[in-house]
Amino acid sequence: MRRRQVIFGMLGTQLDAGSGPGRWEKWRPTISLGQHEDFLVDQLELLVDERRYGKLAQIVQDDFAQISPDTAVRRHDTYLADPWDFEGVYATLHDFLRGYAFRPEDEDYYIHITTGSHVAQICWFLLAESRHFPGRLLQTSPPRKQGGSDPGSFAIIDLDLSRYDRIAQRFAQQRLEDRDLLKSGIATRNAAFNRMIEQIETVATRSKAPMLLMGPTGAGKSQLAKRVFELKKLKHQLPGRFVEVNCATLRGDGAMSALFGHVKGAYTGAGSDRAGLLRSADRGLLFLDEIGELGLDEQALLLRALEEKRFPPVGGDKDVESDFQLIAGTNRDLQDAVARGRFRDDLLARLNLWTYRLPGLAERPEDIEPNLDFELERWSREQGQRVAFNREARARYLRFATSADARWRGNFRDLGASVMRMATLADAGRIQVALVDEEIARLRALWRTHDGGTLLDALLGDEAASLDRFDRVQLEDAVRVCARAKSLSEAGRTLFAASRARRSSTNDADRLRKYLARFGLDWERVRDVDPAG
Template sequence: MDKPRRQVVFGLLGTQLDAGKGPGRWEKWRPTVSLGMYEDWAVDRLELLSDARRHKALAEQVEEDLRQVSPETTVHHQDTYLADPWDFEGVYATLHDFVSGYRFVPEEEDYYLHITTGTHVAQICWFLLAESRHFPGRLLQTSPPLRQQAGAGGSYSIIDLDLSRYDRIAQRFAEQQLQDQALLKSGIATRNAAFNRLIAQVETVATRSRAPILLMGPTGAGKSHLAKRVFELKKLKHQLPGRFVEVNCATLRGDGAMSTLFGHTKGAYTGAVSDRPGLLRSAHQGLLFLDEIGELGLDEQAMLLRALEEKRFLPVGSDREVESDFQLIAGTNRDLQQAVQAGRFRDDLLARLNLWTYHLPGLAQRREDVEPNVDFELERWSREQHQRVMFNREARDRYLAFATGQESRWSGNFRDLSASIMRMATLAEAGRIQTAGVDEEIARLRRQWHEAPAGTVLDTLPGLDITTLDRFDRVQLEEVVRVCQRARSLSDAGRELFAVSRTQRASTNDADRLRKYLSRFGLDWAQLRASAGES
């Protein structure tokens, strides 16, 4: 027969609730003494925390009274000094140190934290220690009887903070997470598994962290939209009382860049006729989205880094620092690591931004998400224009066949799609988009993409900004990428690309030559092979 487990309770001495002298003390309910009065639950040992210098007499009285109602209960006095019972940091540190140093034997004993006594601060600290599993047990809440009478112990309840034991609570948490993720996706039922995993993690990080977030991806992939949605989610959870402030860093040039971001004082330079707070101060207690952060100058990067780390910075022309506590989300379509190597971006700032980095795929890499986004854009247009517009069946099928096919480049990503739907909806007669309108739009998109300066194959590579490449490099790189995507290995691709020059070398390493060439553009073999599988 198994040996019964001992019931062990930890609790603070209640300097008010447990107090009482003379025979009249039995007329009042005392929570620590009541632990020995329950007929259906017995305490084997009480670890009673109290300040021996100030409350020794009371602790001994409580022990004596508990022995009278429950002789089988052993009381261990734990001398615990709380300089200020209302100082959260001090109370938590004291209780944490006590729990960390206590020798628990969970295979033989069940543990409970008596949360009825002590200040509200102490009760919160007990809760946190149990919830974080620093204390290997459950919470014990005792309550007085409905009518005060001598010898009445009242009632008790045991609370297990292992939420996995509570199906309804777990289900509600799961449902809330799905609702939060739907908010980040604007309610669009996206089908791309990789994108849905990305959104799920962004939801978790946005809810739990205020650290900077870096969103990478081609222009039009939805970086700005996602940043706004993160702000709305945090606002909904009362985590950011401030504003959403957005700026495209590519529009900041010269002396105006510093002033726009960090503000200036009156007379700081010619034309500064009044003080200007700057975007960082405007974003205090809110969210600052710096799109195309790779376009910032090195001086602005240094100032931004200090503002992130210290929450302080100097406005232009001022000798007094100002404060701003904001969360930063940065967006870029550039390879910032490559920019660091080229000396155009600070490595310490990238390290600060790189804690949470997410690569948003372009629409061409999410073709299964074209259809739900078409429905979303059409619904949005109808709502904004107060006019219901729909496809007829044949027109919808024709447009989706084109939009999801390999011919569709979507070089402008979701901006292209949004503009396409807007054009068809605006030109629709009697609220119906017909096949003629779809055919006209398809022809327009074909012309648009055909006239674009970049080759289709380069548009499929996330993180590659083709606008920064000379036309000569674009043509050459496109051919290299095509060869890599159809080759079986890096060496095979190298042999094909260097077929002539390799014959003139004593020793050849085609794979190494190709690897170094690709690295100039921030590309690698695995990335090209992955893009070949998606295209």
């Protein structure tokens, strides 16, 4: 099926001029676009200063309809205060293209550079070179002898241009915006992280090769992969979808089907065809998080799909096609996995061209403050409610968050959850010191539990080691009951159920409160403990 051909061009105020019958004896570059039998134009986007040249534009449009009635001509009112001002012309054309609804999966695009000033031609080239325009340049030339029906010739060309300082500044600004997008708009301060983002921005816009993102859980691998996709989408490089899957969730026979699809009847329960994730990512970006969890069979077929853009679905005897870009994420040492025979060395070699390690939050203490502001602003925006720290509370939280005591096991997930808790509990939109102290205690307990400690280690810290074994066992069971109960009274009734009938007083809540107090605990502290910890 022939793809639609769409040409962008400016009205030639001199070359396209003419209103009498003699105009048909003259070569007019815009009209010539519709006269080539071997280059059919489906749509012409004509940029016109309607105030000054609207009458000429109408003549050209009418004449074009005579020679190529199947071509749709659309006029765009485009005012250039000074057609020789590089910055002004570039800005005008840039803004026009930014608002245009390109469909590169269905259409081929060309810029007709024969008309317009030399400045406009240079700006068109720069926009095409930077992928703000997802197409090529088209040059038309007159015939050797005018006066006949010869439309002349055309050529698709590239230009070699020198740099212009002001336009270079606009490019520099655009690159800063691209990097800002990759960082989610967070003004990060860590120099090594910022250098890594700069290179990722360059690679993302110039390369379609796979990318490998390494780093601990919660370091932002998934978020960065989404931002790379959004950047490439803005530059019209990926018309397809962003498809994400955590490979740790793909288990057994279903893993192959989920990734590569299956045909109807491939196995029991396969009642219809399934496209699979790789086909869903055609012309888009596929993010395989925790790729080290894939089985060896899936790894082998993934390697073939990367190299050949073809693979067979489960149960199928014919290959299907998918041209996707891959970003893989892992918190494992894949070199070690290769040595253990758990990961294919040829697949790692294919992935290892562009490899980046995302540092954990504790490795970027200078970035905790801007990320704290980002998370708080995001919560406020999503909830439609402004929340802020008071000065002392903010200083106290940052002192702890940037100290050696802050483990940040879950990295940015821990930080985001921490901000969400404080913002939710804040009274009158203000996070006070008491709430910060409560949150710091909660984080300490969370990290102690993750470090392999018991519930009592999380609650009591070093004091837990001073308890007798008898007291530890009894107290830990009591804490688990409290964590599952809806109230102190309910927990007391559960713990003291057998002795209730033998007591004159049945104030179980008071009895439990006194028991917990022996160990420096109260209901508010034990009710928030994870009973599975």
